[in-house]
Amino acid sequence: MRFSFAFCFSILVTYAISASAQMGMGPQMNQGPKDEKEMVIKKGDDQNKNATELTEKDDYLNKPPSTQLFSLGGYMRLRSDYFYRLDLGLRNNDGGSSPFPNPLLAYDSDCTSANPPKHCRYHTITSTNMRLRLNPVIRPNTTISIHSSIDIFDNYVLGSSPYGQTYAYGNSPWSPYNGYTGTQAPVEGGVTSTWDVIRFKTLYGKVNMKLFDLKFGRVPNHFGLGMVHNAGNGIDDDYGDSVDRVSIESEIPSLKLAFGASWDFASQGYTSQLLYPWQTMGQPMDVDDFDDASQWTFFVTRKHSKSDRKLRLSEGLGVFDIGVHLTIRRQLYSIGNIYSDEYSNVLYTSNDPTTLADSLKNRKSFMAIPDLWLEYRKGKLLLQLEVAGKYGWITNLSDVTTENGTGMSKPGDDLTFMSLGGVFRATYQWSSDLTFKFELGYASGDDQYENVAKRGRTHFMFLSPFPANGSDSKNTLFMFHPNYHVGMIFYRELMGAVYNSTYTKFDMQYKVNNFRFTGMALLPMANEPVATPGNSVLYGAEMNLDLAYESQDKSILFGLSYGFFYPLDAMERTETIYGTYSANANSAHSIQARIVLRF
Numbered sequence: 001m002r003f004s005f006a007f008c009f010s011i012l013v014t015y016a017i018s019a020s021a022q023m024g025m026g027p028q029m030n031q032g033p034k035d036e037k038e039m040v041i042k043k044g045d046d047q048n049k050n051a052t053e054l055t056e057k058d059d060y061l062n063k064p065p066s067t068q069l070f071s072l073g074g075y076m077r078l079r080s081d082y083f084y085r086l087d088l089g090l091r092n093n094d095g096g097s098s099p100f101p102n103p104l105l106a107y108d109s110d111c112t113s114a115n116p117p118k119h120c121r122y123h124t125i126t127s128t129n130m131r132l133r134l135n136p137v138i139r140p141n142t143t144i145s146i147h148s149s150i151d152i153f154d155n156y157v158l159g160s161s162p163y164g165q166t167y168a169y170g171n172s173p174w175s176p177y178n179g180y181t182g183t184q185a186p187v188e189g190g191v192t193s194t195w196d197v198i199r200f201k202t203l204y205g206k207v208n209m210k211l212f213d214l215k216f217g218r219v220p221n222h223f224g225l226g227m228v229h230n231a232g233n234g235i236d237d238d239y240g241d242s243v244d245r246v247s248i249e250s251e252i253p254s255l256k257l258a259f260g261a262s263w264d265f266a267s268q269g270y271t272s273q274l275l276y277p278w279q280t281m282g283q284p285m286d287v288d289d290f291d292d293a294s295q296w297t298f299f300v301t302r303k304h305s306k307s308d309r310k311l312r313l314s315e316g317l318g319v320f321d322i323g324v325h326l327t328i329r330r331q332l333y334s335i336g337n338i339y340s341d342e343y344s345n346v347l348y349t350s351n352d353p354t355t356l357a358d359s360l361k362n363r364k365s366f367m368a369i370p371d372l373w374l375e376y377r378k379g380k381l382l383l384q385l386e387v388a389g390k391y392g393w394i395t396n397l398s399d400v401t402t403e404n405g406t407g408m409s410k411p412g413d414d415l416t417f418m419s420l421g422g423v424f425r426a427t428y429q430w431s432s433d434l435t436f437k438f439e440l441g442y443a444s445g446d447d448q449y450e451n452v453a454k455r456g457r458t459h460f461m462f463l464s465p466f467p468a469n470g471s472d473s474k475n476t477l478f479m480f481h482p483n484y485h486v487g488m489i490f491y492r493e494l495m496g497a498v499y500n501s502t503y504t505k506f507d508m509q510y511k512v513n514n515f516r517f518t519g520m521a522l523l524p525m526a527n528e529p530v531a532t533p534g535n536s537v538l539y540g541a542e543m544n545l546d547l548a549y550e551s552q553d554k555s556i557l558f559g560l561s562y563g564f565f566y567p568l569d570a571m572e573r574t575e576t577i578y579g580t581y582s583a584n585a586n587s588a589h590s591i592q593a594r595i596v597l598r599f
Helices: 004-022 033-057 307-314 351-356 448-451 492-494 575-581
Strands: 070-084 124-137 144-157 198-208 213-220 240-254 257-267 293-302 319-335 360-378 381-394 396-402 414-430 434-443 499-514 516-526 540-550 554-568 588-598
Touching: 070 575, 124 319, 144 396, 257 319, 307 351, 381 575
Parallel strands: none
Antiparallel strands: 070 124, 070 588, 124 144, 144 198, 198 213, 213 240, 240 257, 257 293, 293 319, 319 360, 360 381, 381 414, 414 434, 434 499, 499 516, 516 540, 540 554, 554 588
């Protein structure tokens, strides 16, 4: 009863107070509409203030970030190649080498018999590889960022690590031959593979210092069209330049001008890590300054932004961009030729200071690489040009054996480098669907490469950086970067890169919806005919066809390419040069299928 009476009484009191307030009585009797508005505003301000105080006291994870802390880009690529007769039908023998490796069974001793087995006549090689490239960026704030490039299963050949086989120990007892188990082992450098499954290509930090940007670490190196300096960021690239450097870069936006300079650590020579590899803790260090190769890089570019370029082109105006890049490299001493008998075991068996000091050679080397890049756009026309040269010298090469077996023992400047290369490219967009391209390339050659040990071996990896003729102290060979792709077969597979060449290339590209069709014709010629396998000018003629599908957001790419190369006199084995080992070169074919996932 008490509870019911109290409850009813409280309701009556509340109702009476509410009624008196509405009638203008009680404490609220002097409040009008204006006062009510001010109270609402004050209440809202108090709520906002309380919310701000709570947010500031809360965990930082609940705050909206001022910048994106982490971003990730990259791609995954699967690439399958079918090579037919890239050896041009030529065999490796005492008289010469094929420009492309023969299938392994072609080296069988039975293949030298009068009636060789059938497998000796095969010319087909197929291979499939993959790569996952990650480009993570960490941005703790708007001032600093950390960039890297990481490859996982870098160009890993599918099926190359069968379970039970190791490079270090051979096959296991329960796996008597490759492929017995039908499964793959984890990829481990030095055990089931020649390199590790995860490879860090670049890692560097960037700091915005207001007036300039500071970069330090292992930095990708790219300039212009990538003819000389190429970072290898393309989805079909197999090489890439990275430099250990500290650099500063700045720009003047009003002039569209950017410039920078860097100090690069090209080579430090002997380090304590090489001399004492069992010391796996502590701080490794350079053990001598005289064997360091120091490099300095300078660049200046005037380049329009994408928005400025688009605006000028829409107004019918031309857009001209230019850049200059200069690399200077010097080295006083260097490690001797470690592949010679004298120094072959120095790095692995000795840490005696006297032995190591004797292995250092006084090189007094110098190299300057100027690089000029130009680009002009107007309407549907795009013109691009890159010209570069190399000039320098190496004073002492007495411990180096050249291709013909003679040492570089000439006193003074034993070897001088002086070479030139360039690319001119014209692109005309006939319509939104049809584009035409013309390209002219030049890379100087050197006639001294005629005396190689086995003629016909054309890939740049088998060429010595020093001339074959020890009496000639000048090297005029210029080489494009291997990532600068010109066709599928001749320059990419047989030569490995553009050198000793003048070439013309024509492209036609047609787009419809998400499909792209490209046709290419290439005519390469030798600048120094005597340095070719056949002592002639014309290398051959190449034709490429490519069909690709790309999704609207560019995240998925399917491609199928076909290449055909017809060799001419420069790739022949003439009787006047090869004698009884003379042979006719045959045409080569290549098919490539690829799948790329971008993110």
